[in-house]
Amino acid sequence: MNFALFSVLACLSIGYGSISEVEDKEKQCDVLKQLLESSAVSVELKKDGFHRELVTSVELRSDDLRGVRVLLVHRWPSGVYVDPFELSSLHDQRDWQILLDSAIDLELPAHKTYGFVTYVFLTPNGPSPRRLTVTIPIHARYHKSSFDGKSSTAVEIKPPELLLRTEKCTQLDSLQSYTVMEAPCTSDNSSTCAWAKIHQQQAQTSLTLQIPVGDGSRVILVSAGTLLVTMICCVGLSRFMWKHRIKQ
Numbered sequence: 001m002n003f004a005l006f007s008v009l010a011c012l013s014i015g016y017g018s019i020s021e022v023e024d025k026e027k028q029c030d031v032l033k034q035l036l037e038s039s040a041v042s043v044e045l046k047k048d049g050f051h052r053e054l055v056t057s058v059e060l061r062s063d064d065l066r067g068v069r070v071l072l073v074h075r076w077p078s079g080v081y082v083d084p085f086e087l088s089s090l091h092d093q094r095d096w097q098i099l100l101d102s103a104i105d106l107e108l109p110a111h112k113t114y115g116f117v118t119y120v121f122l123t124p125n126g127p128s129p130r131r132l133t134v135t136i137p138i139h140a141r142y143h144k145s146s147f148d149g150k151s152s153t154a155v156e157i158k159p160p161e162l163l164l165r166t167e168k169c170t171q172l173d174s175l176q177s178y179t180v181m182e183a184p185c186t187s188d189n190s191s192t193c194a195w196a197k198i199h200q201q202q203a204q205t206s207l208t209l210q211i212p213v214g215d216g217s218r219v220i221l222v223s224a225g226t227l228l229v230t231m232i233c234c235v236g237l238s239r240f241m242w243k244h245r246i247k248q
Contacts, residue, residue, distance in 0.1 A: 141211075144213070
């Protein structure tokens with residue numbers, strides 16, 4: 001009798017757990033759809049010169065963000081770079097994690113390197129609507145000299161892609177009107193997950209970073225002047241050494 005009663009209770013418990021899990025999954029899928037329709041992302045550049053800050057703000061309009069994961073995908077041009085050592089030193093001062101898709105050479109000029117991608121993982125925290133802010137230090141690379149009289153060159157920085165997913169709403173087949181793409185699950189880059197991308201940021205315009213460049217039309221003049229000054233200095237130094245009988 002006791003065994004039969006225990007079996008019945010176990011079956012009821014399993015059934016209730018399954019129903020509860022399905023309900024949680026449906027709820028998270030509803031939250032994800034709501035976030036895809038209402039979330040917004042904005043970007044701005046701060047500071048001047050070769051060393052700037054890209055500030056990205058993400059607003060998540062939902063009353064329940066439990067289990068929600070947020071990912072910003074920045075596709076950077078070759079004209080700028082981020083310093084992995086600088087980012088590592090700021091690890092304790094930020095509440096987000098970053099993953100680079102390739103190694104960054106800090107010394108190469110813009111024409112000898114390529115663009116790269118960073119994945120920024122955010123954790124929703126705070127009252128609704130949630131506003132998350134990410135400040136990434138960026139640095140401009142040196143560019144080739146200009147031969148058309150221009151004193152600067154423009155580097156276009158596109159706004160990041162905002163990707164969302166939840167822990168339990170893993171089957172994104174129902175999100176047919178949204179783009180679903182594969183990206184790293186976490187900053188550890190141990191596996192990939194399916195993420196849904198919001199459409200709203202497509203209407204945003206890119207930011208333009210003006211970077212000073214040298215005047216290539218004066219290369220011959222500068223080179224000739226440098227050679228002439230070098231020769232004059234060498235002759236003067238030789239005469240001084242001969243006059244004072246300075247021997248090596």
